[in-house]
Amino acid sequence: MQCQQAAAGTAGRRPRAVAEECRTLYAEAADPEGFPPRVALPDEYSRALTASARTLEDWERRAGAWSARAGDDYRALAARAADQESRDALVRRAALGAAPLALVSGAWLQWLSSPGNGDSELTMRTLALYAQDLGAGHPGADRGSAYRALLHHLRLAERAAPATRLTQDPQVSDLAFALPGPLLAMSRRPDEHRAELVGADLCLRAAGLLPPLALVRELLPAAADWTALDPGAARRADTPTGLALARAAAAALPAGSPDAPGLIAGFRWALDLLQRWSSGLYEEVSAALDPAHDMAELLRLRAREAALYHQEFKVAGRPLGDWFAEARTAPHGLLRALAASRLVRPGSPERSPLLRGLISENGPMFRIFSPADEAVIRRWIRSLPAGAVAVADRGGQATDVPVPVTAMDTAVETTMDTDTVTVTVTVTDPDPNPAPSPDTTRPLPAPAAVRAPAARRDRSPGTLREAYHLLLSRGDTPALRRYATGYVHGWLARSRVGWDTAGHLPPHHWDPRGLRPWLQEQHDRHGREFEQGAGAPVPSREALVDATVQLAPLTLIDGSWLQGFTDYGHASSDVGHLLFSTYWDELGNGDLGLNHPLIYREVLREMGVELPPTASREFAQWPGFREESFELPVYWLCIGRLPRTFLPEVLGLNVAMELSGVGGGYRRARIGLEAYGFSTRFVDIHNTIDNVATGHSAWAADAVDAYMATVPSVLGPGCEPGIWERVRTGYRSLNPPGGRRARRAARHATRAYENRRPYGNKGEVH
CATH class of the missing domain: 1.20.910 (Heme Oxygenase; Chain A)
Structure with missing residues (x-):
């Protein structure tokens, strides 16, 4: 699978495809025993370094300054919200838009340590940073759980646990996965992306609290542990800040190493995508100030199912089912027709048959809409001028509202391959003063090339020593995975031999x-x-x-x-x-x-x-x-790779x-x-x-x-x-038995696994 962001104008490409692929990537990369596709950053990020005199500290300042300005822009939206319903709509959009990144805050560091590098300074620095993100020593103390608590407070947590369920939530746009999807995939291939991950992490710490969350904090200052949600902050007053720890990790990367240029490349890449995501989300959030926008989006999301059930009922002379079929891509025609229909009393949701009859507990559409959906409908009807049909317009012109388009949408394309995801974006310096709503029609030039990592030879180790060496890193291939799983099966079979005569084992039955x-x-x-x-x-x-x-x-x-x-x-x-x-x-x-x-x-x-x-x-x-x-040691290394299978x-x-x-x-x-x-x-x-x-x-x-x-x-x-x-x-x-019978049992179990034959005793993993 390859998802490539390139020029919007290239013929034959789907402009939203990369965001859709990154949504899938987000779910795939969450599996600790999976094989996420490779992600290759574009060469332009590294090549541009030679022409730039900026230091890492310069980039930090730029990221912090941009984030502060963007946060101010989001906070300004709160002042434009005329009522509580509008404020709720802004908070909902901002909180859900930030969820894919905030729910995995710090997760991109998860595999930077390995058995082979556990004594290096870089590993210690990144692991110290990661431990702070996790609130190590306490369950549910990670930064992601703090964000989940915010979503619970806002009653938006239906699909927040595990975080991968967000990919099933139609309220979360594809754009929200464009940065965390590749980051999580890169985290599963740390040998290929160590420097880029450290650089991207430093960028996110320098940016601090995600700009859209500045709006949420402005409106609901007591709703969350805002320090925990700021990856650049310290978790406690007596500990270093996340930014300080991230700087220490970056400083531990040897300046003369071949990976060193990847540090700034990763920083620039993350800042570029972070800015694009924030600008696109700003459009979504600001659009929510218009009740018609949320209503149009609700109609679009329900249109596919609704088209099957409404052929007999007519609105504006057309079967409602036809209106819904059209609303899958252009819902505003249906929105205008509903506003002018007998189902709606403009300005009076409590008098409108749509709410009072059709979707009430005695109506034919009971429970079709959630309470949150009903709030959207009420807000829209209340906004309609009494005696007039409200038409959402931009620049004074009535328009249909198709599937929302963002800056990222116009900048991306996709091609398909077998095992590489190439995430590339336009390589221009991130604008230090970006407009809140960028030009979404400007085509972006395609990168000349991408840096694809060399494929690792996929073969099983031939000796214990070779296995030991290969297993020391986090790198994985299907053949190495089969070897590791088979080795564990064999070792466990050996461990069960002479079971009845083994001494000093835990009790025969677990005592509650x-x-x-x-x-x-x-x-x-x-x-x-x-x-x-x-x-x-x-x-x-x-x-x-x-x-x-x-x-x-x-x-x-x-x-x-x-x-x-x-x-x-x-x-x-x-x-x-x-x-x-x-x-x-x-x-x-x-x-x-x-x-x-x-x-x-x-x-x-x-x-x-x-x-x-x-x-x-x-x-x-x-x-x-x-x-x-x-x-x-090889057993330790093998079973350590399979935390779910052999928990x-x-x-x-x-x-x-x-x-x-x-x-x-x-x-x-x-x-x-x-x-x-x-x-x-x-x-x-x-x-x-x-x-x-x-x-x-x-x-x-x-x-x-x-x-x-x-x-x-x-x-x-x-x-x-x-x-x-x-x-x-x-x-x-x-300390399993080592006799001939035990080793024979191990060989049999390993072969049985490799041949996929059922085998094993009670309690065996198949």
């Missing part, structure tokens, strides 16, 4: 009172086992170093089994916020000094071992690693991982490290942050309990045993 009591029991057991083995000799220095080295492929990707929970929809959910908080903690909460992979590398250096960068091919091929040292297993694995060393294992490791003079910081940190009272182990148990509590209502009563068995399987998958 929660998992915490069992967690405490396991912690006590770890403590007893440590005390009983207190006199055991420490391993030799050589053995300790070797064990530390062999754990490096695992430990340097700490938290990778949770990488899928950076997804915006998961990261702030009742279950997922605990998993995101754990992931964020593993990487140091934005502090490189607390970053677990970096701390582990410090221990290795003390041992005289200097490893290549984790994301490099040289790391995976380093001869000092044994092949089996990649088995569990119960991830929850169980997370409990096992966070509990595994607390109270015993970390204390034993500390004795060994201390005996040879090595730093114990890594194990000390884990023994505290993984604690069973307030640490990662406790969060892991709480996430399981939160999930299990929803199973009856979401999946249906009686599903709990099967889901709980999957959680227990995930728990055992941290």
Whole structure:
């Protein structure tokens, strides 16, 4: 699929197609396990940089100044609203027009971290910014949820959860998806768009509160948490602003790197689309001051269905069904005919048969219109001069009102391809003083070329080492996805072998009172086992170093089994916020000094071992690693990509991982490290942050309990045993049996998945 914005005048193109495609893209890109099409920004944005002396700071100032002026223009509309109905209409248009972007505020940063770059400064800076957007540590505290609360307050939230449902709302124009659609798709391909995403994010922070929301705040100052809705603001008084964090992220991008030009290119692209969207929405909002405009739009939206039912009833000598058929593209003829008909008493909605009879509770059209629709009809009838037929006009000329056309509509085209979405717009400097209503008839020159990313070779990894290397990034292909899913199926099948004789698993049945009591029991057991083995000799220095080295492929990707929970929809959910908080903690909460992979590398250096960068091919091929040292890491990397498919297993694995060393294992490791003079910081940190009272182990148990509590209502009563068995399987998958029978079961399960044959035991994922 390719959606390309180009010249409006090119023959054979549909001018609204790009916005329609971006609407689809918005929904497709929300799937954390999907394959969104590629998005290519035009080369002109990058090429123009050489001719521009503006710095990033200059562009920030331009974005902020434009946003302030545009916000003033929107606020001025409030003064033109003559009554409460008009003010309500303005608020409705502005709030719905901003919804696709505001409901995913910050989501474009969701995949910029990966197991391979978790120790980089850029990752830490962007993850710190993203964590603030999410209100990390609290469910439903993300900026998008704050906007959803505003929509609830306005009673406009029918299709606001999840945000992808907005694509089904005819009140939200295609234009509203032109920026967030490509941004979300780019977020799913961060290796191709890292710099552009950082630049686009900085633009949105510099712009601050979206201009149309200035109108909403003007009319309803107490309706929302306006600080949360401003991506450039801080979430709390004692934290950095979003803009400051975005600047830090941009500064972390190496100036001499090949991606550096993409920073300003992404900024300019986002500002261009932001201005076009705001100008187009301004037209829609200002048009809502005319009650006839909203009524015409209501007729257009209802026309298709209505055309089937009104052939017998005539208005102005024509069957009403014919009027409705025409109204699908030109509703104003029907609007004039209705105004002159016996159905309407101009100026008196309470006396009009349309409201008093046809759509009343005893009328033949009862419930055809929603309460909001009825408000539109009342407002229109009340606006009609008594004794006259009101005709909406522009420049004094009565006109039909076709499907609304915006500046973006005239600037776009589409062509179809297989896997690339090319979003291009005119490359002129954004006007620092744009008119509120731009010239929508001016054709725009087509870009000369676009920069399409090279296609990744689609083949399955041939070895564990190759799989490890490929899985370290967020990049994905169908073949790599099949490999990852098959590997997880095989690993879980292996984990179920010898199930009845396995020890220390979670209880056979989930107790609605929660998992915490069992967690405490396991912690006590770890403590007893440590005390009983207190006199055991420490391993030799050589053995300790070797064990530390062999754990490096695992430990340097700490938290990778949770990488899928950076997804915006998961990261702030009742279950997922605990998993995101754990992931964020593993990487140091934005502090490189607390970053677990970096701390582990410090221990290795003390041992005289200097490893290549984790994301490099040289790391995976380093001869000092044994092949089996990649088995569990590859499982972590595979299951971390599938947060929805294997959610119960991830929850169980997370409990096992966070509990595994607390109270015993970390204390034993500390004795060994201390005996040879090595730093114990890594194990000390884990023994505290993984604690069973307030640490990662406790969060892991709480996430399981939160999930299990929803199973009856979401999946249906009686599903709990099967889901709980999957959680227990995930728990055992941290340390599955390794015998011949177990490995045979793994191979069989993997082949069965690859061949798409039904297989598996109770609780298996098919």
